[in-house]
Amino acid sequence: MVEQLQKQGISDDNVLKAMGEVKRHWFLDSALDALAYEDRALKIGAEQTISRPSTVAMQSQLLQVQSGMKVLEIGTGSGYQAAVLCKMGAKVFSIERQKSLFDHTKPLLAELGYRVRCFLGDGYQGLTEADYGPYDRIIVTCGAPGIPDGLMAQLKVGGIMVIPVGGEDTQEMLRITKTGENERKEETFGDYSFVPMLGGRQMR
Numbered sequence: 383m384v385e386q387l388q389k390q391g392i393s394d395d396n397v398l399k400a401m402g403e404v405k406r407h408w409f410l411d412s413a414l415d416a417l418a419y420e421d422r423a424l425k426i427g428a429e430q431t432i433s434r435p436s437t438v439a440m441q442s443q444l445l446q447v448q449s450g451m452k453v454l455e456i457g458t459g460s461g462y463q464a465a466v467l468c469k470m471g472a473k474v475f476s477i478e479r480q481k482s483l484f485d486h487t488k489p490l491l492a493e494l495g496y497r498v499r500c501f502l503g504d505g506y507q508g509l510t511e512a513d514y515g516p517y518d519r520i521i522v523t524c525g526a527p528g529i530p531d532g533l534m535a536q537l538k539v540g541g542i543m544v545i546p547v548g549g550e551d552t553q554e555m556l557r558i559t560k561t562g563e564n565e566r567k568e569e570t571f572g573d574y575s576f577v578p579m580l581g582g583r584q585m586r
Contacts, residue, residue, distance in 0.1 A: 383419050387439045390421075394443045400469035401439050406432070408494060409460040428480040430577055432460040433523065437574060444544045444557045444571060445519050447472050454515070454536065456505035456579070457523035461487040461498070467521070468496045475499045475514055479580060505579065508536045517541060525553040525576035539563060546576050 384402045392398060407418035409432060414424055423431040433441075441463070447453060449471030455464055458478035467474045476498050478484040488500040501509060505522070508530070509515060515536040522533070522545035529547060537543055537560045546553035555571040 451518035524579040
């Protein structure tokens with residue numbers, strides 16, 4: 383899988399090392415073991431999916447994580463992306479709004495030895511508690527209709543957010559660098575397809 387990721391443009395050694403060490407099948411139902419290392423999204427329940435390995439690697443590379451950085455993840459899902467970020471040396475705070483996924487993934491990450499601070503809540507709001515933020519990096523693992531103001535407010539000046547923005551079917555991957563309290567630089571990195579980001583809806 384790592385060799386395939388290199389062919390797809392992943393060059394960050396820290397990302398490649400983490401992707402090689404974090405086993406994707408740990409985060410899937412055992413019935414999907416035969417498909418675990420194919421470059422495809424797979425269903426994980428609650429109408430959510432685990433992203434393609436190439437997508438996880440690309441978002442991780444765009445994030446430019448350095449050891450010790452505080453990273454806020456919106457959409458814990460299976461826990462795979464959070465585990466990769468942990469392996470890269472990040473201090474990960476992750477929000478999931480689907481209670482069934484939260485109840486499964488939080489103990490799974492702990493069992494596997496990944497120290498992720500997991501929260502059940504609305505990712506649009508981020509984590510407003512002053513004890514946690516602001517964050518060096520923010521990663522959004524679902525398709526957002528726009529850039530949430532609440533998340534930008536929790537990003538440090540000089541920090542980076544990686545977020546897919548667009549409609550329900552296709553989004554454009556953005557890397558946003560916060561250059562000042564009310565200033566930012568945006569870069570685009572192609573089209574992707576994520577499940578929609580849900581905001582203001584009841585969790586289940």
